[in-house]
Amino acid sequence: MQLEINIYRFNAETDAFPYMQTFNFAKPERDIMVLELLNLLKEQDPTISYRRSCREGVCGSDGMNINGKNGLACITPLSQVLKGNKLDLRPLPGLPVIRDLVVDMEEFYAQYEKIKPFLQNDSTPPEIERLQSPEDRDKLDGLYECILCACCSTSCPSFWWNPDKFVGPAALLQAYRFIADTRDSRTEERLEALSDPFSVYRCHGIMNCVSVCPKGLNPNKAIGNIKSMLLKDSTKAVEPIRVIEQA
Amino acid sequence: MSIKPVFINLLKIRLPLSAFMSITHRVSGVALFLLVIPVSLVIFTYLVSSEDSYLEFLAFYQDNFIFRTFVLFCILIFQYHMFAGLRHLLHDFHVLPETLNSSNISSQVALILFLINGFLTASVLL
Numbered sequence: 001m002q003l004e005i006n007i008y009r010f011n012a013e014t015d016a017f018p019y020m021q022t023f024n025f026a027k028p029e030r031d032i033m034v035l036e037l038l039n040l041l042k043e044q045d046p047t048i049s050y051r052r053s054c055r056e057g058v059c060g061s062d063g064m065n066i067n068g069k070n071g072l073a074c075i076t077p078l079s080q081v082l083k084g085n086k087l088d089l090r091p092l093p094g095l096p097v098i099r100d101l102v103v104d105m106e107e108f109y110a111q112y113e114k115i116k117p118f119l120q121n122d123s124t125p126p127e128i129e130r131l132q133s134p135e136d137r138d139k140l141d142g143l144y145e146c147i148l149c150a151c152c153s154t155s156c157p158s159f160w161w162n163p164d165k166f167v168g169p170a171a172l173l174q175a176y177r178f179i180a181d182t183r184d185s186r187t188e189e190r191l192e193a194l195s196d197p198f199s200v201y202r203c204h205g206i207m208n209c210v211s212v213c214p215k216g217l218n219p220n221k222a223i224g225n226i227k228s229m230l231l232k233d234s235t236k237a238v239e240p241i242r243v244i245e246q247a
Numbered sequence: 248m249s250i251k252p253v254f255i256n257l258l259k260i261r262l263p264l265s266a267f268m269s270i271t272h273r274v275s276g277v278a279l280f281l282l283v284i285p286v287s288l289v290i291f292t293y294l295v296s297s298e299d300s301y302l303e304f305l306a307f308y309q310d311n312f313i314f315r316t317f318v319l320f321c322i323l324i325f326q327y328h329m330f331a332g333l334r335h336l337l338h339d340f341h342v343l344p345e346t347l348n349s350s351n352i353s354s355q356v357a358l359i360l361f362l363i364n365g366f367l368t369a370s371v372l373l
Contacts, residue, residue, distance in 0.1 A: 010252055018252045065254070068261035093260055096251035104251060157266070160255055204273075205338050206266040210347045221345040228341070 001027040001085060005041065007048060008090040010097050018097065020088075027085070034081065034089070035062055035073035050101040057214060060149030064101050065090040070151035070212040092154035094163065107163040108150045108170070115167060115175040115193070120186040136182040143177035143222060145215050146170060152209035152219055158202040165198035169209035169219035172200060176222035179229065191226070191233055200226050265350040268357065272331035275324050283321045312373075319372045323365050330357045330364070 003025045010018035023041055035052055042048050050073070051061040057075035064073055067081045067088050081087065095103040121130065153159045153168035167175065175194060178184050194200045200223060209219045262270075294301050308314060334357040337343045343353055 008254065012251065018254070065260065068259055088259070090259065091254050093255050094253060096253055098251065155260070157270070204269050205335065205345070205350070206269040207263055207347050207350045208266050210350075211263045218346065224339070224341060224345050227339070 003027050003082070004086045005037070006086070006088045007041070007100065008097075009048075009100055011047075011099055028078075031077050031079045033074055034064075034066055034071075034076045034078060034087075037078060037087075038073060038089070048101075049099045058147060060147035063092055063149040063151045063154070063214075065093060070155045072149055072151070072214045075214060092150055094154045094156075094160040095150070103150075103154075105150060108148075108153055108168065111153070111163075111167045111171040112148065112174065115171050115178075116186075116190070117171075117174045117178065119178065119181065119184050121183060122185050130183045132182055139180045139182075140177060142217055143173060143180065146173050146177075146217060147215060149214060151212045151214060155208045155212045156203075157206065157208075158204065162198055162202055166202035167194065167199045169203070169223065172203070172226060173217060173219040173222045176226050179226065188233070191230055194226060195230055195233075200230065203227075263347065263351065264354040265347075268331050268334065268354045272328060272335065275328040275331065278324050279328050283324050286321060315372055319369055322368055322372070326364050326368065327361050330361045333357070 005023045005025055006020045007023065008018055009015070009021045023044065025037070025041065028037075028040075033055075035055055038048065038050055038052075050064065052074065053059040053061040055062075055074045057072050060072065062073040063070060065088075066073065066076055067083055067086075069081075070092060071081075073089075078087070089101060091097050091101045091103045095105060095107065098104050148170060150170060152173075153170045156166075156169055158166050159168045172194075175190060179187055179190050184190075203220070203223045205220055205224070207220055210217075213219070290304070294304055308318070334343075334353050337353065338345060338350065343349050
């Protein structure tokens, strides 16, 4: 059986516009991953460009749009995504394409940088380490595992519209990872930084991020928790005014 | 050097049902604001202006099938926006869990409720 593989091609030096190039390929006997297929195609046409590194879903380099759904090529079996004998490979949506399946992730990383993805604690560090109860540590499960492959943020229409203002599901998941961390002492500051109309509130819960996450994480839930904390914070701010009125 | 292209083709990107609900909720909201509310206000103003205008409107409404269909269309937009919006609120206030599965089920339930309600409204109005 022959497979019809359509790949998004664009070379800034030679092409004015991107186009789809079709490759015919004999279906391998065993089930292979999409990345392996790309490697085999690259032997036919060495100009096909894509990122890859660990080939086991840990580095998050080979995020791409596979038959309409974002995913990591290295852990997506061909049998799961083939539609008949067709496979369409496109770059991650919403980000500028540098070449073929390689996108410019600057906007994505800029949002990640914005949420200050590191532990901040003003108290004097203890001699060995900052301790945390097992219950508090459990709160970080489902948050810290993100590999920043950008599959979620680039599948989010809100991120397509406002990649410069909306933080996006990947960075918001990380923001909540530090908000929820009991060892971090800048919770108020972190929430304050997200309280504008765009950073968090552009999320309307369409769940595309959850649907595509190759690690099975739930950024939508983290965003919901941030929204609830912001709401509690905003009601707290109203209280002193009430006290003044009563006095 | 040419400008870097961006791939966003909604016909080529698969979205879950909850995305469809969210996008159509927004579209119905815009229609509600630009069409349904202004039309309702115009009709209401005309209805309450005098007894004659009320009776005149009633006669026009009963005789004109196209106008009745238009009114039904406006009501359906409102109902769709309401069901999709309630679903949104239930998720936002954590009444329904924020998982893909529950989001898909709540979308299906909202759509079924809208269809039943729409069908009943249509059978009364037309």
